[in-house]
Amino acid sequence: MAQKTIRLDPEPGILIESLRDIGYSFNSALADIIDNSITAQAKNISIVALPIRESFRVSIVDDGFGLSHDDLLRAMRLGSSNPRWKREESDLGRFGLGLKTASFSQCRKLTVASKQEGRIAAFTWDLDAVEDKNSWSIIERTDVQNIYGLDFLGSSGTLVLWENVDRLTGSNGSGKVDYERVISESQDYLSLVFHRFIAGEPGVDKVDICMNGLHLKALDPFNTKNKATQTSPEEVVCPGVKLRSFTLPHISTYEDKYEYERYGLPGGYLKNQGVYLYRAKRLIIFGTWFGLAKKTALTQLTRVKIDIDADQDEIWKIDVKKVSAQMPEIVRKRVRTLIRTIGAPSRKVYRQRGARLTSPNAYPVWNRIQNDTGITYGINTAHPLVVAFRNSLDPSFQGQFDSLVAFIGAMLPTEALFYDLSNNAESVHTEIMQSEQFKDNVCSFFAVLKQFKDDDTAINVMKSIEPYKSHWEEALSALGIEEK
Incomplete structure (x- = not known):
């Protein structure tokens, strides 16, 4: 039939x-x-x-x-x-x-x-x-x-x-x-x-x-015109695929903060590290390791340019919108190997130098202010993380943020704290951060410190203050480094 x-x-x-x-x-x-x-x-x-x-x-x-x-x-x-x-x-x-x-x-x-x-x-x-x-x-x-x-x-x-x-x-x-x-x-x-x-x-x-x-002015994500940018030789991974890695300059090499932030791209350096995939010279995807590595603070200046020809669409599974792709296995193997080399700072061995800080209480989250009227506790609005988050907000929301911070600071339960500490101080504890929250905080704080300190100094600062001091091994793991 x-x-x-x-x-x-x-x-x-x-x-x-x-x-x-x-x-x-x-x-x-x-x-x-x-x-x-x-x-x-x-x-x-x-x-x-x-x-x-x-x-x-x-x-x-x-x-x-x-x-x-x-x-x-x-x-x-x-x-x-x-x-x-x-x-x-x-x-x-x-x-x-x-x-x-x-x-x-x-x-x-x-x-x-x-x-x-x-x-x-x-x-x-x-x-x-x-x-x-x-x-x-x-x-x-x-x-x-x-x-x-x-x-x-x-x-x-x-x-x-x-x-x-x-x-x-x-x-x-x-x-x-x-x-x-x-x-x-x-x-x-x-x-x-x-x-x-x-x-x-x-x-x-x-x-x-x-x-x-x-x-429009060209926004080169690799800042190749800056003499401090470190560039690897271009290599052909396979027919139709070329690769080159870059390490962007440290903030100290820039003339002004605006230029440094411009090359950080929206979201900053930590977010935008990784592979920049170009199809026929046009940027398709950027700021991803394609699942081959985690984004760490120590590799935030690392970017990899991959050029593919127009005939690679089916192999890379380029979508209609040209905003997503899948890296073929032969390229994944090469990039995975390359990450071990270009990501060396993320696996470098940190040897403590015993750096002395100007104060053992550097970057406190709470300020203690004593004057003729008494002692006042308030949130440290100059803390680098607070400042960085405030600056990331749209100006129309910054005033609301300031009001929220002031409200939280004004609601410190002093009477309850005094009572609990007086009667059973050993049972009083601060709230424990969840593991992922702690890791995000570690990476964010390190990224902020790196804007005006070198790697080792930033690490020494973090090791001396809470909550990183009490969870140092976890903090090191979040940064992707070892200590000897």
Whole structure:
């Protein structure tokens, strides 16, 4: 009996809404659009992202070679290219989905207009219309003069326009978004992800990316222009994969704190240590050891650059968003071996030098202040960890933090403490930190100390104060070092 084949097409209205939740952030969606511009050999890319009344509108214009009417129509199709096709070395795309899924993840109306040989073609995906008609229907624009941003196109190039950007403003269009923060974070993200193109490094065509009038400056995560950066020779791990390791400079080599923090990247050095994976010179993933090692305070200045060719996508399992990958076993073995070498500081043998501190009570969490009116106890707001955490907060929350610290300090139960200490002092204990909390605290405090002390001095300071003094072996383990 012959088998019966039944055609089962997906429901357009349901599927297109599901595609919106594929996992793009605003920044990664922008980066995916820029990939197309670079592939189109654009030299200038201009992004304008502005709140319009209670909505948000984003336009990305490039001066690449543009697309003809038929080519643009094909590009607007979901799955417009086969990921298994052989791609050009400089091609930053893969699935033929990025333009659409990145845009759908942020807006409900996508318009793409392209000019080639003086002719303009334009099409619009309107998600509301797709749902209403439950059909994969695209709108061919004959009213190109009404398309916002079209005037910025030169003799050739492409405009990508996002309208009804609801993922930032919310479905009700409330517009309660800190647009300045969104734009600032996007500028930093793009400066990092495309830093090799912005800098025009050898072998890469220079690209100028401008966002809201600001021409982005390349943010090199390896700070290679600093003479104090330690760089290993580049090696070929396997065909299509190159590797090089870097040790970033200590804070003492920087002229100002801002420069040091800039190269720490958002989240700081401790968070951003690890592998920086580039596909066709474009940064895909950064700040991860791919499960091969733990992030420790002593390796916070270590970063490893891995370059892979565009034909490595399937081997590395690069996803549609180009923000995740899986390291193949042959590379994992090499990186695991390399970590033992480049991570030597994390396994170095610490020999106590008996450094003397200016005070045995360095960095107290509580201050004891005695004056004519009596003795007052309060939280030490100058403690490095307190200062570091406060500085990491948005300025609008710092006042609330100060109030909370003052409230906690004012609520010290002095009468209960006096009673308990007077009657049964041996039974009074402080709350014990959980193991993971203690490890996080050790790494954070060490990272703060390293900003103005060398490794050995920072370790000596920690060994002399609580809670590290009483749990020294656990503290050393958290830092990844041994003591003799």
